[in-house]
Amino acid sequence: MYAYDTYDHAMVNARVAEFRDQVDRRMKGELTEEEFRPLRLMNGLYLQLHAYMLRVAIPYGTLSADQMRKLAHIARKYDKGYGHFTTRQNIQYNWPKLSETPDILQELADVEMHAIQTSGNCIRNVTTDQFAGAAADEVADPRPYAELIRQWSTFHPEFSFLPRKFKIAITGAKEDRAAVKWHDIGLVLKQNDAGEVGFEVLAGGGMGRTPVIAKSMREFLPISDMLSYLEAMLRVYNEQGRRDNKYKARIKILVDAMGIDEYRRQVDAEWEKIRHVPIDVPDEEVARIKAFFAPPPLPVLADDVAEVDALADSNFIFQAWLANNTGAHKVPGHTHVTISLKPHGGIPGDATDAQMDLVADLADTFSQGEIRVSHEQNLILPHVAKKDLPTLWAKLDEAGLGTPNAGLLTDIIACPGLDYCSLANTRSIPIAQSITERFDDMKRLMDIGPLKIKISGCINSCGHHHAGHIGILGVDRRGEENYQLLLGGSGAEDASKAAILGPGFNEDGIVDAVEKVVAVYLGEREDDESFLNAYRRLGPDVFKEAVYGTD
Amino acid sequence: MVLINLTGIQPTGYTLLAGDAAPKEGENVAVAVSRLLTEDGAFFSTAGGVGAVITTGTPFAELDAIADKLTFAVIEFPAFGDGRGFSLAVRLRKDFGFKGEIRAAGPVIPDQALFLLRAGFDTVEVAEERKPAFEAALSRFPGFYQSDFGGQTSIAHARHTVARHTGEGHRKAS
Numbered sequence: 001m002y003a004y005d006t007y008d009h010a011m012v013n014a015r016v017a018e019f020r021d022q023v024d025r026r027m028k029g030e031l032t033e034e035e036f037r038p039l040r041l042m043n044g045l046y047l048q049l050h051a052y053m054l055r056v057a058i059p060y061g062t063l064s065a066d067q068m069r070k071l072a073h074i075a076r077k078y079d080k081g082y083g084h085f086t087t088r089q090n091i092q093y094n095w096p097k098l099s100e101t102p103d104i105l106q107e108l109a110d111v112e113m114h115a116i117q118t119s120g121n122c123i124r125n126v127t128t129d130q131f132a133g134a135a136a137d138e139v140a141d142p143r144p145y146a147e148l149i150r151q152w153s154t155f156h157p158e159f160s161f162l163p164r165k166f167k168i169a170i171t172g173a174k175e176d177r178a179a180v181k182w183h184d185i186g187l188v189l190k191q192n193d194a195g196e197v198g199f200e201v202l203a204g205g206g207m208g209r210t211p212v213i214a215k216s217m218r219e220f221l222p223i224s225d226m227l228s229y230l231e232a233m234l235r236v237y238n239e240q241g242r243r244d245n246k247y248k249a250r251i252k253i254l255v256d257a258m259g260i261d262e263y264r265r266q267v268d269a270e271w272e273k274i275r276h277v278p279i280d281v282p283d284e285e286v287a288r289i290k291a292f293f294a295p296p297p298l299p300v301l302a303d304d305v306a307e308v309d310a311l312a313d314s315n316f317i318f319q320a321w322l323a324n325n326t327g328a329h330k331v332p333g334h335t336h337v338t339i340s341l342k343p344h345g346g347i348p349g350d351a352t353d354a355q356m357d358l359v360a361d362l363a364d365t366f367s368q369g370e371i372r373v374s375h376e377q378n379l380i381l382p383h384v385a386k387k388d389l390p391t392l393w394a395k396l397d398e399a400g401l402g403t404p405n406a407g408l409l410t411d412i413i414a415c416p417g418l419d420y421c422s423l424a425n426t427r428s429i430p431i432a433q434s435i436t437e438r439f440d441d442m443k444r445l446m447d448i449g450p451l452k453i454k455i456s457g458c459i460n461s462c463g464h465h466h467a468g469h470i471g472i473l474g475v476d477r478r479g480e481e482n483y484q485l486l487l488g489g490s491g492a493e494d495a496s497k498a499a500i501l502g503p504g505f506n507e508d509g510i511v512d513a514v515e516k517v518v519a520v521y522l523g524e525r526e527d528d529e530s531f532l533n534a535y536r537r538l539g540p541d542v543f544k545e546a547v548y549g550t551d
Numbered sequence: 552m553v554l555i556n557l558t559g560i561q562p563t564g565y566t567l568l569a570g571d572a573a574p575k576e577g578e579n580v581a582v583a584v585s586r587l588l589t590e591d592g593a594f595f596s597t598a599g600g601v602g603a604v605i606t607t608g609t610p611f612a613e614l615d616a617i618a619d620k621l622t623f624a625v626i627e628f629p630a631f632g633d634g635r636g637f638s639l640a641v642r643l644r645k646d647f648g649f650k651g652e653i654r655a656a657g658p659v660i661p662d663q664a665l666f667l668l669r670a671g672f673d674t675v676e677v678a679e680e681r682k683p684a685f686e687a688a689l690s691r692f693p694g695f696y697q698s699d700f701g702g703q704t705s706i707a708h709a710r711h712t713v714a715r716h717t718g719e720g721h722r723k724a725s
Contacts, residue, residue: 011696018688039662151706152696157641157666161632161633281707285710
């Protein structure tokens with residue numbers, strides 16, 4: 001993992017001092033709320049329905065065990081004993097007191113964390129594959145480049161007041177687990193024919209009220225050109241992105257308006273002018289950062305472990321957990337483990353302080369002290385020896401963290417919705433709870449197979465409903481909560497936009513509708529066909545008929 | 552209004568020319584870009600120093616025709632969040648090699664002081680009561696991750712310059 005040096009420490013400490021001064025001025029009445037708003041928003045502090053909400057950055061979703069313990073401590077000392085992991089691999093605290101937020105930030109700074117650029121019209125936390133550095137299908141580890149982008153984008157003199165927020169995702173694997181095509185900029189590490197590693201660059205993706213899948217800017221960008229190319233892309237966007245309407249201010253609107261070819265032409269023209277100016281960091285700096293992400297010293301072990309097989313044969317839940325919550329690792333005899341934060345009937349992405357402490361301890365014992373947060377709102381132990389799986393699973397299960405549903409229908413992404421958020425039209429969490437209770441049957445879930453449900457409580461799409469195999473969008477219909485059903489979206493390498501099936505439903509009706517859609521799939525599927533593939537083959541009509549009856 | 556001097560430059564005194572008022576012989580004037588683009592060279596030969604008043608909506612390419620004739624520039628922010636002003640300053644320095652004073656005007660906030668300096672601004676016009684906050688903000692951060700137009704090299708470069716000379720200043724990966 002990356003470790004701060006004196007420069008990085010000085011930066012976050014200066015930021016804490018600055019924010020403490022801003023909060024002091026607000027508390028003394030020297031700043032009005034209107035004046036304070038842009039300042040707090042530059043530091044992840046939102047005013048929600050009931051209280052302030054503090055969003056803490058977890059850069060590219062990577063945490064040490066000590067950092068996780070600090071997050072648990074903050075939940076216990078300053079909040080109500082829990083935190084909420086988000087789709088940007090961050091954590092949100094829902095009940096901090098304004099007067100205590102500077103102390104929280106100081107505690108975070110002490111463990112090399114911060115809340116810088118977790119809100120505001122700037123470059124947000126760079127997200128990546130939760131299995132980075134562990135997954136067997138990886139071309140290169142994306143985290144050194146994510147860290148370079150983190151540093152380059154922090155307090156950027158020119159790009160801190162963009163037309164709108166800006167999200168970059170990066171992956172180094174063949175399977176896209178970071179939804180890069182749904183980002184303002186997506187970077188995909190690839191090897192060219194000469195064996196060199198570089199990036200495919202995508203631009204102009206995004207969700208919100210206008211869902212757009214990113215388009216390709218360049219097939220192959222050498223790594224040494226990464227920052228100068230990003231700078232050219234951001235400069236053209238900063239100058240020409242719309243500022244008259246916040247709903248048309250994202251780069252996706254600019255790219256669609258001028259066309260990807262014209263955008264590329266302008267970016268290339270600017271890049272030609274700046275690529276030889278020293279924006280890109282010295283080679284020694286890239287090497288320094290890369291060294292922090294050197295693979296951990298894992299021994300090569302046997303892939304077949306008798307105790308694991310024996311337990312799986314006798315315990316269906318463990319067998320399901322092995323199938324769903326573990327995956328192929330670079331090093332034989334190892335796996336990465338997804339700790340589901342989606343217990344049936346629970347709140348997606350929430351973890352208590354005790355659960356966070358336990359995960360930290362388990363990471364120390366079983367996973368080189370490393371933890372990841374996925375954009376699907378789960379936690380990951382990236383480097384676990386297979387022989388340790390029975391012990392690890394027993395400890396997780398005992399703490400309510402053993403739900404074997406990663407990637408299944410009940411592994412739902414849901415935004416905080418009207419339970420917390422001041423932008424929401426409807427609640428999201430109770431819909432997720434009702435669906436997971438309705439489908440609380442592991443045999444049934446295993447039979448249904450991979451199926452991603454994503455729920456947003458308003459058109460801003462924080463719950464990624466456009467990318468759901470089944471998407472649910474909450475809208476306000478004459479003062480009533482109404483839920484629209486969308487089918488056929490994907491956030492993976494085969495990205496697609498979900499389409500609305502028909503009229504919306506009330507809170508109970510949407511759960512029934514999901515059940516009918518699943519029934520159609522089970523009846524129509526061929527062999528091992530996944531839900532998404534079946535939908536793509538069948539089209540919407542057969543689902544529409546089942547859900548709404550024949551006209 | 553008072554002037555915050557970010558870089559220690561000698562600030563330009565000038566008369567803001569409204570409408571189609573003509574400059575007096577040898578007078579320092581500031582005038583809208585649109586007027587500088589449409590009037591002929593006589594304007595520049597009459598006035599002493601000529602400054603452009605640049606709105607954030609001005610495409611940078613329009614400055615190409617006049618940048619080498621300007622002695623100073625005033626970039627007007629209609630709102631503090633209109634970040635096009637930062638790119639305009641960068642363009643003046645980077646694309647046109649502009650060496651004169653760049654001034655920020657409009658409702659910029661004290662917490663932007665270092666952003667302005669680093670994007671290439673020399674001075675900022677601010678309401679008098681904001682002066683202490685602006686000055687405090689200027690000394691807040693010891694360094695940044697980007698090389699900038701205020702002459703600071705990035706932390707990324709500093710790390711290795713320092714390391715070569717003293718072996719200190721950064722921690723190696725364990």
